[in-house]
Amino acid sequence: MKKFLFLCVILSPAFLSAQFIERGDKIIAAHGAFGLYKYQFTDKANNLVDPRDTSAGFNVPVSFEYGLFSWLSGAAHFNYVNYIEGDSARDERSRGIDAQLGINLHVPWKWQRFDLCAGIAYGFSNFNYTFKDNGNESVAKANGSALSFSVNPRFYFSSEKHLGMSFLYRRTNYLYKNGNVSYSNSSLNFPFKLEGPGSTFGLGLFYRI
Numbered sequence: 001m002k003k004f005l006f007l008c009v010i011l012s013p014a015f016l017s018a019q020f021i022e023r024g025d026k027i028i029a030a031h032g033a034f035g036l037y038k039y040q041f042t043d044k045a046n047n048l049v050d051p052r053d054t055s056a057g058f059n060v061p062v063s064f065e066y067g068l069f070s071w072l073s074g075a076a077h078f079n080y081v082n083y084i085e086g087d088s089a090r091d092e093r094s095r096g097i098d099a100q101l102g103i104n105l106h107v108p109w110k111w112q113r114f115d116l117c118a119g120i121a122y123g124f125s126n127f128n129y130t131f132k133d134n135g136n137e138s139v140a141k142a143n144g145s146a147l148s149f150s151v152n153p154r155f156y157f158s159s160e161k162h163l164g165m166s167f168l169y170r171r172t173n174y175l176y177k178n179g180n181v182s183y184s185n186s187s188l189n190f191p192f193k194l195e196g197p198g199s200t201f202g203l204g205l206f207y208r209i
Contacts (some may be wrong), residue, residue: 021106021115025067025207031168033059034083034201039174042193053195057083057090057096057199061168065104073104077121077148094129097144098172113156113164121148127176129192142179142194150174154206161208169200 021027035057041050061079068074079098102121109116125146131138149171156164176194183189 011165012047020071021065021067021073021208023067024066025073026112027063027065027067027073027206028209029061029063029065029166029204029206031059031061031166031202031204032169033061033168033204035059035198035200036081037174037196037198038135039194039196040132043190044193045075045190053058057081059202061170061200061204069138071106072109073106075102075104075115075121076100076121077102077123091132092130094127096128099124100146100148102148112159113161115154115156117152117154119148119150119152121150122146125174125176127174127179140179140192142147142176142182142192143177144174144176144194146172156208158174165206166202166204166206168200168204170200170202172198172200174198187205 008175037050037055037056037057040052042048043050059079059081063075063077063087065073065075076139077098077100079096081096083096084096085092093159100121100123101121102123104117104119107116107118123145123146127140127142128145129140151169152165153167155166156162174194174196179192179194181192
């Protein structure tokens with residue numbers, strides 16, 4: 001503990017003097033990303049739990065960031081994911097939408113054009129799966145929560161620090177407690193639970209206003 005406190009005292013002047021994001025700065029970022037997921041499905045009506053299934057999806061993460069201090073910012077995140085279906089012969093599609101609020105901590109490097117931030121965010125998530133077969137349609141819908149941890153290295157193209165390239169890694173834990181499956185040809189439906197982690201790898205651009 002003493003060594004940790006001593007290190008904090010030594011590093012605090014450099015940390016407080018770093019100007020990675022200034023109060024009132026606004027940063028908009030957009031990425032193209034690829035995600036890997038390990039979901040587990042539970043049939044709540046029959047109390048049956050399926051093994052975890054690996055899936056993938058194309059993501060479009062968009063974020064807005066507002067500077068609070070020279071090392072801390074608040075952020076709003078939106079993400080759309082289109083899951084990749086394994087059987088192209090089947091008429092099925094699934095997608096997800098996330099909306100989160102969080103904070104970013106900017107690491108105090110002394111490099112002029114490099115910014116490394118780590119963030120945490122929490123918010124709402126929606127999952128939707130549709131399957132069509134011989135004119136009949138089955139729909140699985142669920143609303144839940146998403147808790148994310150991210151690492152986001154950024155490189156400014158110039159010393160003015162406006163436009164730059166951004167790399168994104170985000171780890172998200174999804175929890176949909178009260179999903180429901182319905183059928184177009186029947187009044188029957190059954191509840192389900194879906195949960196699991198997802199890892200997103202993205203590349204994009206950001207602009208500091």
